[in-house]
Amino acid sequence: MLDNLETIAQNDPSGMFESVYNLPEQIQKAYEIGKNISVNVKAEDIDKVVITGLGGSAIGGNLLRVFVLDKCKIPVIVNRDYVLPAYVDSKTLVIASSYSGNTEETLSAYQDAKAKGAKIIAITTGGKLKEFAEKDGFDVITIPSGLQPRAALGYSFIPLLMLFVKLGLIEPVDDQIEETVKVLSDLRERYKPEVPEEKNLAKRLTLKLWNKLPIIYGISGTTEVIAERWKGQICENSKSPAYFNVFSELNHNEIVGTESPKHILGLFEIVMLHDTEDHKRNAIRMDITKDLIKGVVSGVNDIYSIGNSRLARMFSLIYLGDYVSLYLATLYQNDPTPVKKIDILKNKLAEIKD
Numbered sequence: 001m002l003d004n005l006e007t008i009a010q011n012d013p014s015g016m017f018e019s020v021y022n023l024p025e026q027i028q029k030a031y032e033i034g035k036n037i038s039v040n041v042k043a044e045d046i047d048k049v050v051i052t053g054l055g056g057s058a059i060g061g062n063l064l065r066v067f068v069l070d071k072c073k074i075p076v077i078v079n080r081d082y083v084l085p086a087y088v089d090s091k092t093l094v095i096a097s098s099y100s101g102n103t104e105e106t107l108s109a110y111q112d113a114k115a116k117g118a119k120i121i122a123i124t125t126g127g128k129l130k131e132f133a134e135k136d137g138f139d140v141i142t143i144p145s146g147l148q149p150r151a152a153l154g155y156s157f158i159p160l161l162m163l164f165v166k167l168g169l170i171e172p173v174d175d176q177i178e179e180t181v182k183v184l185s186d187l188r189e190r191y192k193p194e195v196p197e198e199k200n201l202a203k204r205l206t207l208k209l210w211n212k213l214p215i216i217y218g219i220s221g222t223t224e225v226i227a228e229r230w231k232g233q234i235c236e237n238s239k240s241p242a243y244f245n246v247f248s249e250l251n252h253n254e255i256v257g258t259e260s261p262k263h264i265l266g267l268f269e270i271v272m273l274h275d276t277e278d279h280k281r282n283a284i285r286m287d288i289t290k291d292l293i294k295g296v297v298s299g300v301n302d303i304y305s306i307g308n309s310r311l312a313r314m315f316s317l318i319y320l321g322d323y324v325s326l327y328l329a330t331l332y333q334n335d336p337t338p339v340k341k342i343d344i345l346k347n348k349l350a351e352i353k354d
């Protein structure tokens, strides 16, 4: 079924496969945008960064948080709420990230940042966020519109990464971006629909996850946000439930919850994301955990990052998850693009004014 290109095209009328295929070009464009950023904020005027956003935009911020974890000397925090923490003040750089520019939590947090006197940079395609930020005299990084926010990860992540370089918070990443574009351009030729199942890891893994409950395990400090991204992509694109958790934390609780009920545990299909920078003890924990749960769950799949640089390796795992979520949508005969329940929710929320 996954080798039938007609079936794939039928279940993808709005071209999400194409958006995913074009991720390398998107990263290249996002890099150009990033190179041309000029902002008024100076590193010496800030002592922390709060990135506020939801969904795909929050993932971009969260990937950045992990990417700079061992490099950036000031705290980087991701906020996914209507309000910001009390520590946000005039020494805080608040990055309001919303692809549409109209997500209500992000707009509310933007107002909170303004009220708290924070330095603000908005990253968006437009919407109210751009309107407010321009009117208030804050910097706006404008990214191209026309995609689903979750398909715009290159745009919501790479310019922020470049901003961190510009502010001197991290070393230049040009080589890493170049390698990422190369690695993804190679991977798409291995994961695309035209490549048959026996040669296509994305298709083979999807068949394992089909009619199962995908559970994605990452490792703290390396693949934690990538596991979260896989979960989000499977939910939004495939319209299937999926969950994620992170080592070593899951070894302190979740690992015990694997005895009953057996018929539910038997539906768990685990994906373990591995990276060369995983803490050695966590890599060992993954192996031991695998042995402990192997006979209980439906299956455990080890997936390894590809590439030399941290950025390329991160995106290699993200890219596989993106393709898997699209093939899973195909098997369930769902169009990956619409998110009907989110639309209904937003409409209902819009009717209720407080």
Ligand SMILES: O=P(O)(O)OC[C@H]1O[C@H](O)[C@H](O)[C@@H](O)[C@@H]1O
Binding pocket: 053, 054, 055, 056, 057, 097, 098, 099, 100, 101, 102, 103, 106, 148, 149, 150, 236, 339, 342
């Ligand atoms: O980036 P934004 O436009 O603020 O969108 C944030 C989130 O909003 C909605 O819930 C979309 O369906 C998600 O896919 C998206 O990631």
